[in-house]
Amino acid sequence: MTYQHDRDLHLTHSPERGYWHFMLYIEPPAYTGGAINAGQQLDTSASRYAAEWRDRLTPCTPDALHVTLVTPDEAPQLWYPCVYDDPDSPSAVAGDGCLCWQTFRDPITWLPVAVHHYRTVTGNHEHWEHYTYAPLSLPDGEQLTALIIDREADMVWARTDRGTLHILPEKQTAGYSAGYPGSGPAELARMIEKIVASDGYDVTPGTPNQQPAATVFSWTSSHAAAHTQELTLQQLMLLCRTGVVA
Structure with a gap:
């Protein structure tokens, strides 16, 4: 029988044990990745939301998920x-530049984060790029109170009734975007409808x-959606009723 991950695997977060049950996708010897959770790449330097998420990360030793x-x-x-x-690290360049990777976890979702550090010799250019996975749901019992379109980080975020910021749950090959007529805005529109239908x-x-x-x-495919903005749950409800957010 063909394996169906939607039927045979349920990814959950256990507050008591503190981790996600996670499925890996492997094509030896060339590639390893997540099979279900969408991969994310963030520049946290230009976005206040990405910086808020970054600042809660906790350092950890690398493990299989970081790989x-x-x-x-x-x-x-x-x-x-x-x-x-x-x-003198193997990642150091002339004792001053750097091409290292550092590993973290999100202490709320326990998802892995790998951060690439690029620094030129003398430090004229220095950059940190964050790689992680989107969750597949918000923590049990939490309600989305705001959906955030973040153009600076090219991300969509969810804030819950506990004030916590999350990457909007996303599956592989079903990403979100806004501001043009395409599959990304269509996926975002469908997610908004699901959010509103479930309060x-x-x-x-x-x-x-x-x-x-x-x-x-x-609306999601229009210029009105193509800038950084926070939409409350009430605004999302208004959008579904009228096609406008204010």
């Missing part, structure tokens, strides 16, 4: 120290493969 976030050639570098910690409690990805309501899709 899925990098290429096979980069995987050994997860264990090499940064030039700031060891100028903010069902924020699971994998919306039905059907056309969203014309009023919602017209």
